[in-house]
Amino acid sequence: MKCNTFEDLQALGTEKIHERTHISRDKVELVLTKSYGEIGRVQFMGYLSILEREYGIDLNDIKEEYIEFNQNHAPLLAPKQSVILQSVSNSKPKWVMAGIVLILILMGAGYFLQGKMSTEPREEVMQLTTLAVSVVDEMQDVNLSDANETNVTAAPLAVEANQTKPGVSPTIASGKVVTIRPTYKVWYGMIDMATGERVQNITAEPIMIDTAKNWLIFLGHGRVELDSSGGKTVLTEKETVRFICENGVLKQITKDEFIERNGGKNW
Numbered sequence: 073m074k075c076n077t078f079e080d081l082q083a084l085g086t087e088k089i090h091e092r093t094h095i096s097r098d099k100v101e102l103v104l105t106k107s108y109g110e111i112g113r114v115q116f117m118g119y120l121s122i123l124e125r126e127y128g129i130d131l132n133d134i135k136e137e138y139i140e141f142n143q144n145h146a147p148l149l150a151p152k153q154s155v156i157l158q159s160v161s162n163s164k165p166k167w168v169m170a171g172i173v174l175i176l177i178l179m180g181a182g183y184f185l186q187g188k189m190s191t192e193p194r195e196e197v198m199q200l201t202t203l204a205v206s207v208v209d210e211m212q213d214v215n216l217s218d219a220n221e222t223n224v225t226a227a228p229l230a231v232e233a234n235q236t237k238p239g240v241s242p243t244i245a246s247g248k249v250v251t252i253r254p255t256y257k258v259w260y261g262m263i264d265m266a267t268g269e270r271v272q273n274i275t276a277e278p279i280m281i282d283t284a285k286n287w288l289i290f291l292g293h294g295r296v297e298l299d300s301s302g303g304k305t306v307l308t309e310k311e312t313v314r315f316i317c318e319n320g321v322l323k324q325i326t327k328d329e330f331i332e333r334n335g336g337k338n339w
Contacts, residue, residue: 075127078134093122094253096277106134108141118280121249125301243315243324247301250322252279252291259292261339265318270339287317288334298322 075081081089086100093100102111103119116138120131252260254276261272265286274292278299281287294309300322307313307324314330315322331338 075129077129078131081123081127081129089123093126094278095119095122099277106137108138109145113138113142114280115277118249118251118278121280122251122278125249243298243305243307243322245298245300245302245305245322246283246320248283248320249300250281250283250317251299252281252289253297253299254279254291255295255297256293258296261290263288263290263334265333281317281322283317283320283322285317286319287315288330289315289317289322290330290339291315 075084082104086097086104089095089100089104090097095103099111099115099119101107103116103123108116117135120135123129124131257274257276259272259274260279261270262281263270265288281289291313294307294311294313296307296313298305298307314325314327316325316329316333317323325333327338
């Protein structure tokens with residue numbers, strides 16, 4: 073189905089849009105139903121940009137409609153806390169449930185520690201999402217072992233071969249907007265290189281990077297997909313990763329390079 077208007081997107085439906093854009097179903101539903109009071113401005117505009125790019129349509133009228141609503145109903149648009157983890161089927165084996173509980177505890181601890189911070193996050197917060205990814209990997213390894221023992225060594229080797237090595241083969245993305253799509257919830261921090269302003273959060277939602285500005289970006293783990301007008305790049309790194317977005321180009325850098333560009337600070 074070819075989409076020319078916002079009404080065509082509504083007719084297309086939540087599920088098909090989710091499958092194509094990877095925007096979570098609940099957020100797609102909020103956009104399609106124009107639930108302006110339930111979604112923040114940055115997220116909403118970012119999702120509209122993704123829809124415009126994916127379907128080749130102009131949604132400026134919806135953006136203007138949202139801005140007008142924002143101006144007239146500012147008190148309704150207070151930020152809402154995201155859900156940490158969705159419920160899991162009771163049919164899962166006990167070891168799976170134990171792993172999910174552990175991830176939940178880790179992410180809860182991350183939010184608690186994040187609440188204790190002003191602008192300087194503790195190292196534990198950056199590493200919590202990395203540990204959660206390791207737990208998921210171990211759970212997947214057990215699944216592989218149960219299904220076919222001959223594949224236990226083959227699967228990890230395939231992942232290792234595809235890993236990007238910072239400083240050796242930098243990941244590059246370019247375009248007016250670069251989207252970072254986490255595979256799992258991730259702590260991220262962004263530094264505006266012009267003003268020094270910092271933002272940080274823990275999210276599983278797409279992170280939209282405005283490449284008109286220059287940024288230093290820090291992720292708690294590297295299980296992400298980079299999506300831009302130049303194409304898609306998939307990273308599979310468990311550990312923390314760092315990027316620099318400069319002159320419209322996003323490039324992966326080493327820890328030393330990040331610290332050097334950040335005035336000698338790790339964050």
